[in-house]
Amino acid sequence: GIGYAVDGSERHIILACYLVAFAYWVGIAICASIWNAIFHASAARWMTVFRRVFESMGAAIPIFVLLFVPIVLGMPVLFPWVSPSNKMSHEELELLTHKALWLNVPGFLIRAAVYFLIWVVVNQLLRGWSLKQDQEGGLEPTRRMRRYGSGALPFLGLSITFASFDWLMSVDPFWYSTIFGAYYFAGSFVACIALLTVITVRSRNEQRQFGGLV
Numbered sequence: 001g002i003g004y005a006v007d008g009s010e011r012h013i014i015l016a017c018y019l020v021a022f023a024y025w026v027g028i029a030i031c032a033s034i035w036n037a038i039f040h041a042s043a044a045r046w047m048t049v050f051r052r053v054f055e056s057m058g059a060a061i062p063i064f065v066l067l068f069v070p071i072v073l074g075m076p077v078l079f080p081w082v083s084p085s086n087k088m089s090h091e092e093l094e095l096l097t098h099k100a101l102w103l104n105v106p107g108f109l110i111r112a113a114v115y116f117l118i119w120v121v122v123n124q125l126l127r128g129w130s131l132k133q134d135q136e137g138g139l140e141p142t143r144r145m146r147r148y149g150s151g152a153l154p155f156l157g158l159s160i161t162f163a164s165f166d167w168l169m170s171v172d173p174f175w176y177s178t179i180f181g182a183y184y185f186a187g188s189f190v191a192c193i194a195l196l197t198v199i200t201v202r203s204r205n206e207q208r209q210f211g212g213l214v
Helices: 010-041 048-058 061-067 069-073 090-099 105-136 140-167 180-202
Strands: none
Touching (some): 010 061, 010 105, 010 140, 010 180, 140 180
16 A cells, blocks of 8 residues: 555654655545546536536546645655655666656656646536536537547546556655546546445435436
8 A cells, every 4th residue: 555654654644644645635536527527528418417426526626736745745755756765776866867857856746737627627628518508508519519529538547547656656765557547537437436326315405406306
């Protein structure tokens, strides 16, 4: 797991646990936007009753921008590549130097900003057009959502993959996996469906959501 404590410090353990929790919940919000984009790209109709739930889950993404601040402040503690220890072997230091083109603080922060920008823009546009269609009707919002949903999917898929490399896999810069992004994506996908199930069951009697079905 992520919560290893090489120095035994409580600060490291707390930050590591926070990082795991952050990655878990932000993954759910991102996958809600991905589900929404998939539905629009495939012109699915059956998902209409769930669309508001996915849109609301994705609308929480801006909150994670603020929740990301403790991770930024704790980077020297969480990520060994930020401040390499003199206890590292020559081979390890050489490997960090080799990876420095990607594993560096400015690059980490810039990529994080790009990830959040993609996620926020995609969800806000799809949700905005969806709300506009409810208020004004017409087919134009539907056309936009279908076109935009199709175009957004590659950016959503790539951004969540690279975010998992930056935020989770780089906790141990000496380990790598070509399938780690897929594992994180799949786990977040399943967690998103699980949360959708809980929300659906809890709100099944809501007249605005499902017509008050019992």
